[in-house]
Amino acid sequence: MDGILNNDIKFLSGVGGQRAELLGKELGIRTLGDLLYYFPFRYIDRTRIYRIAEIRDDSLSYIQLKARITGFSHVGTGRKARFSAFVSDGSGTAELVWFQGIKWIEKRLEVGREYIIFGRPAFFRNELSLVHPEVELLSTAAARMQTGVQGVYYTTEKLSTAQLGTKGIYKLVCNLWQAVEKHIRETLPETVLREHDLMPLRDALYNIHFPANQQLLRRAEFRLKFEELLGIQLGILSRRTDRVGRNDGFLFSRVGERFNEFYSSRLPFPLTGAQKRVIREIRNDTVTGHQMNRLLQGDVGSGKTLVALMCMLLAVDNGFQACMMAPTEILARQHYATLTRMLGDMEVRVGILTGSAKSRERRLTLEALEAGEIDLLVGTHALIEDRVRFSNLGLVVIDEQHRFGVEQRARLWTKNERPPHVLVMTATPIPRTLAMTLYGDLDVSVIDELPPGRKPVKTQHYYDSHRLNVWAFMKREIAKGRQVYVVYPLIKESEKMDYKDLYDGYESITRDFPLPEYLTVAVHGKMSPEDKEATMQLFKQGTAHIMVATSVIEVGVDVPNATVMVIESAERFGLSQLHQLRGRVGRGGEQSYCILMSGEKLSREARARLDAMCETNDGFRLAELDLKLRGSGDINGTQQSGLAFELKIANLGKDGQIIEMARRTAQRILDADPGLTQPQNRGLDELKKRYSPSHEIDFSMIS
Ligand code: ADP
Numbered sequence: 001m002d003g004i005l006n007n008d009i010k011f012l013s014g015v016g017g018q019r020a021e022l023l024g025k026e027l028g029i030r031t032l033g034d035l036l037y038y039f040p041f042r043y044i045d046r047t048r049i050y051r052i053a054e055i056r057d058d059s060l061s062y063i064q065l066k067a068r069i070t071g072f073s074h075v076g077t078g079r080k081a082r083f084s085a086f087v088s089d090g091s092g093t094a095e096l097v098w099f100q101g102i103k104w105i106e107k108r109l110e111v112g113r114e115y116i117i118f119g120r121p122a123f124f125r126n127e128l129s130l131v132h133p134e135v136e137l138l139s140t141a142a143a144r145m146q147t148g149v150q151g152v153y154y155t156t157e158k159l160s161t162a163q164l165g166t167k168g169i170y171k172l173v174c175n176l177w178q179a180v181e182k183h184i185r186e187t188l189p190e191t192v193l194r195e196h197d198l199m200p201l202r203d204a205l206y207n208i209h210f211p212a213n214q215q216l217l218r219r220a221e222f223r224l225k226f227e228e229l230l231g232i233q234l235g236i237l238s239r240r241t242d243r244v245g246r247n248d249g250f251l252f253s254r255v256g257e258r259f260n261e262f263y264s265s266r267l268p269f270p271l272t273g274a275q276k277r278v279i280r281e282i283r284n285d286t287v288t289g290h291q292m293n294r295l296l297q298g299d300v301g302s303g304k305t306l307v308a309l310m311c312m313l314l315a316v317d318n319g320f321q322a323c324m325m326a327p328t329e330i331l332a333r334q335h336y337a338t339l340t341r342m343l344g345d346m347e348v349r350v351g352i353l354t355g356s357a358k359s360r361e362r363r364l365t366l367e368a369l370e371a372g373e374i375d376l377l378v379g380t381h382a383l384i385e386d387r388v389r390f391s392n393l394g395l396v397v398i399d400e401q402h403r404f405g406v407e408q409r410a411r412l413w414t415k416n417e418r419p420p421h422v423l424v425m426t427a428t429p430i431p432r433t434l435a436m437t438l439y440g441d442l443d444v445s446v447i448d449e450l451p452p453g454r455k456p457v458k459t460q461h462y463y464d465s466h467r468l469n470v471w472a473f474m475k476r477e478i479a480k481g482r483q484v485y486v487v488y489p490l491i492k493e494s495e496k497m498d499y500k501d502l503y504d505g506y507e508s509i510t511r512d513f514p515l516p517e518y519l520t521v522a523v524h525g526k527m528s529p530e531d532k533e534a535t536m537q538l539f540k541q542g543t544a545h546i547m548v549a550t551s552v553i554e555v556g557v558d559v560p561n562a563t564v565m566v567i568e569s570a571e572r573f574g575l576s577q578l579h580q581l582r583g584r585v586g587r588g589g590e591q592s593y594c595i596l597m598s599g600e601k602l603s604r605e606a607r608a609r610l611d612a613m614c615e616t617n618d619g620f621r622l623a624e625l626d627l628k629l630r631g632s633g634d635i636n637g638t639q640q641s642g643l644a645f646e647l648k649i650a651n652l653g654k655d656g657q658i659i660e661m662a663r664r665t666a667q668r669i670l671d672a673d674p675g676l677t678q679p680q681n682r683g684l685d686e687l688k689k690r691y692s693p694s695h696e697i698d699f700s701m702i703s
């Protein structure tokens with residue numbers, strides 16, 4: 001896309017400086033091309049004409065009628081004026097109502113003539129009425145393009161006041177089309193168009209804005225989705241090819257004494273088959289000479305930490321340092337404690353670095369690290385600060401990857417001249433389509449087996465009104481010697497309110513679970529790290545019976561004796577978060593429970609989420625469902641998904657088949673022409689660049 005499409009939007013007729021600025025700020029539309037690719041977010045079918053008798057309720061958002069005016073009425077004056085036109089189409093009657101612009105509309109309507117009427121249906125005293133509908137003489141309406149399927153553009157309040165409501169944008173797009181129509185060049189090679197029976201780009205862009213009917217609209221959508229996903233896949237796959245082609249990965253060729261000693265005499269329990277397989281996969285990666293980029297997925301409790309430790313030992317055995325980055329201070333400390341405990345007196349030097357380290361302590365750690373006197377460094381994102389220098393970093397393990405931004409991840413591997421191997425571990429199962437898109441550059445390992453003896457967690461949903469039953473249940477479990485988590489949602493925008501929920505909750509729990517019989521502790525993000533740690537310890541040691549917490553702090557707490565997870569306002573959590581939280585219990589041999597509390601009023605989606613949680617423990621099924629429920633908005637949002645660009649039309653949740661098609665096609669094209677230099681692939685090279693923005697830092701971007 002070049003030439004005229006890169007022109008500033010302000011030069012388009014109907015725009016100008018002020019509106020251009022608004023379009024840029026509100027919608028990110030800065031060039032003609034941006035507007036051309038600003039697609040309607042839904043469509044109204046104006047080919048369909050309803051009969052008045054068919055309309056029984058206000059469930060349709062828009063209807064179109066063909067009816068004759070039978071009379072008028074005026075009620076009130078001035079600001080209270082109301083003008084009605086009564087219409088009939090033979091099947092029934094309806095009332096059209098105006099509160100404003102009455103003089104103007106009155107002049108345009110005539111009793112006895114037939115009109116096309118378009119608007120939102122409402123019922124008033126059992127009579128169908130349309131307030132401020134569009135009304136047009138049948139004879140003129142028929143001739144207009146708008147009787148087709150009409151696009152509705154997303155817009156904002158600010159734009160609407162600058163005459164850029166959905167209709168205003170539509171008009172701009174009409175102007176745009178005249179200006180650019182002749183400049184649209186096909187991006188896809190003829191062979192690809194033919195193979196998948198795709199609409200040419202020009203026709204697709206026309207029909208996405210001005211579809212003549214549903215069928216053409218669907219073909220246009222399909223073509224544009226395919227193009228977008230193909231662009232993404234071309235970017236991902238060629239980056240992958242680059243990485244594999246570079247051959248500068250560290251070699252972990254020896255399986256040395258530390259790994260062997262740990263394996264033969266320190267393992268607290270036999271590895272599961274899945275753990276063994278994953279360690280083998282990682283080991284194979286590190287002897288190829290290519291840099292490893294592996295995503296390790298394993299449901300909560302599947303034993304990823306142990307896998308990470310063994311891989312880090314491999315690095316150490318080969319003379320390298322390794323580091324492990326956790327998303328929170330508590331988790332980092334917990335990992336540090338786990339690793340040092342498991343290693344015992346083995347000759348491995350483990351260090352920890354977090355944001356709260358005292359300056360002297362930190363200086364010593366940094367010096368030791370640079371001198372190569374630390375083998376394994378555990379930490380939070382403090383690890384990515386510039387002053388942290390390794391002497392010989394060979395492996396980076398990132399735990400609970402979804403908490404780290406892409407940028408944060410990228411900074412870790414710029415710590416070396418040669419890229420270390422990277423293992424990203426996540427407990428959030430990533431559906432195939434997402435994995436192919438977001439992590440398409442990574443190899444994926446899956447731990448699909450839980451350690452033996454685990455009993456599946458039982459999940460139940462209770463309304464707030466049944467709280468007493470839940471508390472009675474908690475008391476029974478505590479009487480058996482077990483411990484309980486109570487978690488409150490924490491959503492950034494309303495932090496104050498959330499903390500209030502937490503404090504109120506804490507208070508009412510301490511009232512009903514009084515000392516000295518019960519000890520309840522609370523942990524939240526505003527506490528100092530020392531306080532947090534001390535409080536956590538009370539719970540870990542079993543001194544505290546109940547831990548009240550917000551959701552964000554604790555992704556990986558490991559307290560096998562905790563058997564009950566109560567999630568307050570569960571309807572406010574996403575599915576994957578609920579599943580994560582549930583994974584905090586069920587870690588020991590005892591039967592564990594997850595209790596979802598909610599108000600009585602639930603949206604359909606929230607109910608579906610809670611039902612799904614009660615029905616299954618399978619993280620993958622929940623992730624797939626989550627993707628479907630959340631649809632495009634959330635998933636495609638850069639924040640949620642880690643995508644550095646926004647999808648304009650494809651939906652990662654729903655377009656799985658097109659993603660697979662695009663991936664196969666991209667692979668085949670790159671196999672034949674890796675640099676996309678052949679003339680028929682010129683458009684593809686542009687596409688690839690469009691979907692590989694420079695700010696997307698990838699694992700392989702190190703040089
Ligand atoms: P996650 O994958 O969620 O990070 P962890 O690594 O924290 O899981 O492991 C969860 C629990 O399972 C820990 O208490 C750990 O010691 C235990 N565990 C790990 N591997 C095994 C195994 N092979 N057999 C039995 N228990 C295991």
Ligand code: MG
Nearest residue numbers: 304305399556
């Ligand atoms: Mg973990």
